Amino acid sequence: xxxxxxxxxxxxxxxxxxxxxxxxxxxxxxxxxxxxxxxxxxxxxxxxxxxxxxxxxxxxxxxxxxxxxxxxxxxxxxxxxxxxxxxxxxxxxxxxxxxxxxxxxxxxxx
Amino acid sequence: xxxxxxxxxxxxxxxxxxxxxxxxxxxxxxxxxxxxxxxxxxxxxxxxxxxxxxxxxxxxxxxxxxxxxxxxxxxxxxxxxxxxxxxxxxxxxxxxxxxxxxxxxxxxxxxxxxxxxxxx
Numbered sequence: 335x336x337x338x339x340x341x342x343x344x345x346x347x348x349x350x351x352x353x354x355x356x357x358x359x360x361x362x363x364x365x366x367x368x369x370x371x372x373x374x375x376x377x378x379x380x381x382x383x384x385x386x387x388x389x390x391x392x393x394x395x396x397x398x399x400x401x402x403x404x405x406x407x408x409x410x411x412x413x414x415x416x417x418x419x420x421x422x423x424x425x426x427x428x429x430x431x432x433x434x435x436x437x438x439x440x441x442x443x444x
Numbered sequence: 445x446x447x448x449x450x451x452x453x454x455x456x457x458x459x460x461x462x463x464x465x466x467x468x469x470x471x472x473x474x475x476x477x478x479x480x481x482x483x484x485x486x487x488x489x490x491x492x493x494x495x496x497x498x499x500x501x502x503x504x505x506x507x508x509x510x511x512x513x514x515x516x517x518x519x520x521x522x523x524x525x526x527x528x529x530x531x532x533x534x535x536x537x538x539x540x541x542x543x544x545x546x547x548x549x550x551x552x553x554x555x556x557x558x559x560x561x562x563x564x
Binding site: 340367374375376377420422424430431432433434435436437439 | 450476488490493501535553555557558560
């Protein structure tokens with residue numbers, strides 16, 4: 335069974351700081367999604383990365399897919415309180431399953 | 445875009461009763477739906493994969509007699525928590541998978557807004 339480990343588990347930073355969240359697996363990803371989830375809601379898709387070495391940007395968020403497609407990172411520049419939430423990576427496992435990483439809880443203080 | 449509707453959004457029930465949660469794909473057919481459980485401040489744990497017209501596939505450690513899943517149509521899957529106990533209190537989220545090759549790459553998975561279950 336593929337496992338997705340995220341680090342750090344929890345991050346509390348001041349507004350304006352930069353941060354990076356990591357998602358690692360022992361297996362090769364076919365592709366990887368990043369989500370943000372707020373309390374009491376379902377996860378919201380941020381991005382999908384497919385190609386090894388791929389870099390995608392979404393405003394202040396930069397997503398990178400490792401060359402070997404076994405890891406990915408999410409970098410947030412100049413974090414804002416609105417970035418607070420649970421960040422999840424997710425991927426297909428086998429043909430039919432979809433699994434999530436262990437999650438990173440981010441709190442950005444004003 | 446694809447929308448998955450999940451109801452109820454929250455429910456409080458007495459210990460020993462059963463609760464049914466519905467997950468509907470509103471504008472697409474979903475041959476496969478997924479049910480997740482999320483404890484406070486933790487990630488989503490896959491409970492089971494629900495396939496239309498067949499029995500659900502449960503993940504290891506999930507009691508299939510306690511968490512009954514029915515996927516009777518291409519747009520509806522239900523999760524029934526039977527004889528609920530306080531330890532079943534959690535946030536339950538469903539997901540529906542749109543067909544096509546994209547699904548193998550993780551595309552086309554749409555999530556419901558979740559159901560907060562509290563068993564008292």
